[in-house]
Ligand code: RM4
Ligand code: MN
């Protein structure tokens with residue numbers, strides 16, 4: 001190896017290590033439980049039964065990967081009536097994790113048939129707002145900074161409701177929620193083009209989420225769920241614009257072929273994930289390497305893959321792509337761009353994408369006493385088999401009979 005190559009690879013390793021040091025990704029409690037499609041559920045004996053199991057699984061993922069210290073929770077699914085937030089915090093700590101984003105649920109109750117914040121009935125809107133206020137209070141109790149809002153709201157048929165009125169109802173309800181935030185809390189507003197509303201979704205794209213977040217107040221930001229875009233959409237451009245407007249609050253990571261498929265990250269298009277991370281590194285480079293405060297979160301439901309394996313696979317892919325994208329030399333890129341050297345500019349990205357960063361990631365893991373390959377380590381640990389035995393017995397004792405039925 002020439003002296004030059006050695007020097008280059010040294011500084012490359014440093015870039016990767018620095019990127020890995022600041023990379024953390026939140027796993028979702030619902031990714032550990034039995035979830036399904038609209039048509040059916042395929043049960044896994046090791047699937048989490050309750051929040052305790054989910055926290056244990058999240059703890060195992062963090063123990064093996066070293067970069068998943070928090071868990072997103074869905075209030076209705078994880079905090080049944082009467083549950084004690086202080087006890088949940090203690091339980092999480094016991095498993096070496098903390099409670100991350102709080103996800104209110106205003107789409108499941110019967111009253112939400114015609115929507116929540118957009119519902120034509122003021123009483124239903126108020127109930128939805130109240131649930132969000134309860135979630136904001138809960139977030140304070142469990143030490144969470146993030147309240148992450150996703151709405152199933154919309155209409156299914158032309159003429160069903162007044163689109164402009166729904167927009168205004170949303171703006172008003174979001175403002176009320178924002179008024180109740182503590183100083184260090186952030187309200188994330190997620191968008192999705194369709195499903196379950198098929199004619200018109202109230203927050204259908206990043207522009208609508210941006211306008212609503214802006215009108216809600218300074219602590220509201222946009223959440224980009226990578227699966228919530230039309231097929232040809234340039235997601236990294238959306239990311240770049242939101243960054244430039246300082247309106248990017250966080251991500252829900254997953255991959256998709258069609259729509260909200262919730263496939264594991266990078267399974268279909270790893271280059272897109274790389275390009276998204278590239279925009280973030282580029283922004284950080286221009287702003288004195290001060291990475292903006294963006295919540296990296298996973299939003300995946302694993303129906304077929306074993307849940308813990310799918311989660312760890314996702315985390316490893318995310319780490320790898322974040323590391324690769326940290327290799328882009330932004331100063332050199334700016335020179336190519338100014339010269340209009342399209343090919344050289346593109347090759348900088350392509351070369352970073354195809355660089356094998358495994359050795360440096362393994363070195364990073366070893367320095368922290370983590371296994372070289374967290375996925376292999378999970379398989380060798382016997383954790384899943386043990387969980388399957390214990391949870392199958394507990395399920396039987398509780399009289400839980402899993403049903404996969406759609407109707
Ligand atoms: C939605 C959206 C939300 C998630 C729900 C369950 O499609 O991605 O973030 O909480 O699914
Ligand atoms: Mn999501």
Ligand code: MN
Pocket residue numbers: 225227228260299
């Ligand atoms: Mn989704």
